[in-house]
Amino acid sequence: MGLLVQYRQIYEALRTQIVNGTYTPGDMLPSEHTLSATYHVARMTIRKALGQLVAEGFIVRRQGQRSIVKGTPKGIGILSIMSTTSALSHSDLSTHIIRKQELRAWSETLSFPVEEKERLAGCIYFERLRLLGGVPVFFDITQLPNMQLPRFPEYDLENRSLFDSLRTQYQIVVTGGTQQLFAIRADKRLQEYLNVRAGHPILQLNRKIETNRPDFHIYSQIFCVTQKYGLIGRF
Amino acid sequence: MGLLVQYRQIYEALRTQIVNGTYTPGDMLPSEHTLSATYHVARMTIRKALGQLVAEGFIVRRQGQRSIVKGTPKGIGILSIMSTTSALSHSDLSTHIIRKQELRAWSETLSFPVEEKERLAGCIYFERLRLLGGVPVFFDITQLPNMQLPRFPEYDLENRSLFDSLRTQYQIVVTGGTQQLFAIRADKRLQEYLNVRAGHPILQLNRKIETNRPDFHIYSQIFCVTQKYGLIGRF
């Protein structure tokens, strides 16, 4: 296991408590000193864990007062969908697999060049369509290197987030990335999948996502209809 | 001065050396131990400074080897323009002020609600058009609270970056933000400014940018033609 490190365990523990609602937005976490006592670690270890939570938007911290819980952030490097008009439950989002993950050659049309080690490892490829209340809102193509991911091709990406799977199964976490954005007109394939007329404006994102593994990047292309729902994300 | 803290001074020193080319991409920084000796500070202080540089993409760090310089990052929370076809000098980007910064009421059409303290402080508003090789590529509207920004209305935003000005003049640095993205059709105003035909796909970004000042956010709307130049950024 790669989870021996203490600050990581504490990070996971606190993170879980925020995600599952033990702490709700506006709540205050215990002080560094208190946490240090309860987990039996040095204050610096606690600070490291809290620093991670700050970086990912789970909490905010200000000198002189305790950490304030902000809740589960909307998209950490990822983008999530949000209604432009009314609040909408996240559970209304469903995923339809167009192509299940499979080994195939790297696409030639990526915005960002694949690194040598990744090219040699081969490519896991899949396509998904996301629907909100039955309406298709975005179509995405994901490619990632086939490196030390035992049993990955069997995972059900319909119900689980790719990023959650990578984090919990393989300790791969997103550390940042580069993205390129375009507004385009819908082509034939997009018209079909996204159910729009010819020439409808579509938001395209090409991204190279970096992780804590030095030579492991996720390459994705996302095509999104933003007429009714905007794409929202943190940076 | 807010720059008494040591790790911040060391951060600025190293950052400057990367930006001005003393260190070029691929170079290695001195080891933590060496830096600790040259600056006469503890290793932890060096680590804090290097951590900042990592977070902003100036360097990458891996256990067992020295810090590797990546160069000046393209857009930290900001977006910069990059040609989709060929490499293009950044100096070809020119800025045309449509409306110089002025005090006015907060716009009602922002994606993100303005915070109470900001609303009371009033709004500094300006509009700019960015051109690449003489071709307009994006039009942006920026609004920020009129809080402790002496002489700001006089600054020439044509030649200087807003973010550089805020950082060097007021020690305000971007810490993150939320953005909402849309693909839209060009309306009459955008057709005029961006020189496109009716209905041309336009990329719209609405963003709320957070800073190190607790109650100071920058609200911006960006409208971008991505036909020839993509919008690129880190997250």
Next chain:
DNA sequence: CCTCATTTGTACGTATGTATC
């Protein structure tokens, strides 16, 4: 307005583990 306890931020020193070369 000032004081004081609490809490976080910065900084130092030291030790050990682990990855890279």
Next chain:
DNA sequence: TGATACATACGTACAAATGAG
């Protein structure tokens, strides 16, 4: 294998911001 360098972790001390009184 050994030397180098970064990562984690402990302990301590003081500075600075916050909020309560």
